[in-house]
Amino acid sequence: MSLVVTGATGHLGRAVVESLLERGVPAADITATGRSTEKVADLAARGVTVVVADYKDPASLDAAFAGADKVLLVSSNDFDDRAGQHRNAIDAAQRAGVGHVVYTSGPKATTSSMLLMADHKATEEALAASGLTTTVLRNGWYVENYTPQLPTYLEHGIVGSAGEGKVSIALRRELGEAAAAVLTGEGHEGMVYELGGDAVTLLELAAIFSDVTGTTIAYTGVPVETFQGILVGAGLPEPVAAIFADVDRAISIGELEVNPTELAALLGRPATAAADAVRIALAE
Ligand SMILES: NC(=O)c1ccc[n+]([C@@H]2O[C@H](COP(=O)([O-])OP(=O)(O)OC[C@H]3O[C@@H](n4cnc5c(N)ncnc54)[C@H](OP(=O)(O)O)[C@@H]3O)[C@@H](O)[C@H]2O)c1
Structure with missing residues (x-):
């Protein structure tokens, strides 16, 4: 089982990788990506594959997603066409034949009036149109x-x-744990969780x-x-x-x-x- 975690150079992605390792996922099954490898050098030292991938560089995404069974797409923190960056990742996941894409969205993304949710809404729509098997984590x-x-x-x-x-x-790391639970668990295909x-x-x-x-x-x-x-x-x-x-x-x-129940269910305990x-x- 090959798992790719994007945004692993950031706080949430790192928490997901740490939780995957704690759950016993072999480091060799995990690929951690970001725009540079320095921030995840310690993960590389622990056997995690570390790959540079930029949402604005489709070729880098193709290389990172090749052979992946599951990809966690962590939403970008770069607001220069953020939805376009996510679409690039979704397109690359399609080209690579990824079996399951998990996306970190935001609360009530498709109905929210909040400015920050517009990119999440567009991304969720692109995921729905992609035909990929997906899970949406509305963190x-x-x-x-x-x-x-x-x-x-x-x-x-x-x-x-x-x-x-x-x-x-x-706690951000508990949202990371929840993502790791989805990546390693069963029955999450097609689900949208409000966490x-x-x-x-x-x-x-x-x-x-x-x-x-x-x-x-x-x-x-x-x-x-x-x-x-x-x-x-x-x-x-x-x-x-x-x-x-x-x-x-x-x-x-x-x-x-x-409602706190969906996060609690993924954690197996209340947050x-x-x-x-x-x-x-x-x-x-
Ligand atoms: N729910 C919330 O309260 C909340 C709060 C803040 C943010 N967020 C969202 O949740 C995401 C994860 O949170 P976080 O705390 O982990 O954020 P973070 O620590 O700022 O990490 C953001 C990640 O996005 C990556 N990234 C940015 N631009 C990219 C690009 N062009 N290509 C590939 N990767 C790119 C960064 O990679 P580099 O290391 O290469 O820059 C980094 O790994 C954020 O990016 C943001 O969309 C949610």
């Missing part, structure tokens, strides 16, 4: 989207525009950060336009600020809240509770 928000902002939270509290909406948060841990409001998240740090961290809710202005004032480029503010808008209308997940991610 919810990483707790690691929030924990690196602790210094800002300590200074200003949490400022946002999510209202009473909830965001399902999970997330505990759902919390930003007010509840602020309480968790307060508890974990022992310092009061307040939540200040502001209108979306105000939040976007605050982010621009803090130095974010306008388009990035618009995307971040749009995330909170989406949270406010429930688009990032998912780490929100407060523990924050504690673990901060410690790391």
Whole structure:
């Protein structure tokens, strides 16, 4: 069984490879790809095949996917025609005759109004049209989207525009574990999973950060336009600020809240509770 994990130079892809190895998949059965091999040199040293593959370079994808039984397509973090990059990978999987493609999408991708979901929707549609056997992992928000902002939270509290909406948060490595479970398990063909841990409001998240740090961290809710202005004032480029503010808008209308049962089923246990997940991610 030959498994290719793209994006293995990133956080999620690496977590998937680590989980595959922990599950006893022989290193020789795993190919880890990214745009450079340095970040995965340690995996190569453990016997994992390491191949350079760029979503913008179809020939590199053909070489990486040759002979693969299953490919995990980790969504790109490069927003220059991201859907086109994913289509290149899907086309290469078709040419290589890959038996099963697993894609990391986002919450409610095909119905969400969130700006970030447009590429995921286009990719899911391309997968559906491809005739390939697929599984879609609609990964919810990483707790690691929030924990690196602790210094800002300590200074200003949490400022946002999510209202009473909830965001399902999970440790990124648990989402990686879930992907490894799908790659090594059975019965996932054709499935679309909405994956997330505990759902919390930003007010509840602020309480968790307060508890974990022992310092009061307040939540200040502001209108979306105000939040976007605050982010621009803090130095974010306008388009990035618009995307971040749009995330909170989406949270406010429930688009990032998912039922935790599907992640728990893939993990074989409930995902780490929100407060523990924050504690673990901060410690790391
Ligand atoms: N659910 C969430 O909360 C959330 C949050 C952030 C991002 N995401 C999405 O989930 C994905 C995985 O998350 P992550 O934390 O692992 O992100 P990450 O650490 O930023 O890793 C992104 C991966 O995408 C690869 N990549 C970027 N452009 C590529 C290209 N042209 N060809 C091939 N590979 C390319 C990167 O490879 P290089 O090492 O070569 O750059 C890297 O391996 C992200 O890329 C993003 O689409 C989800």
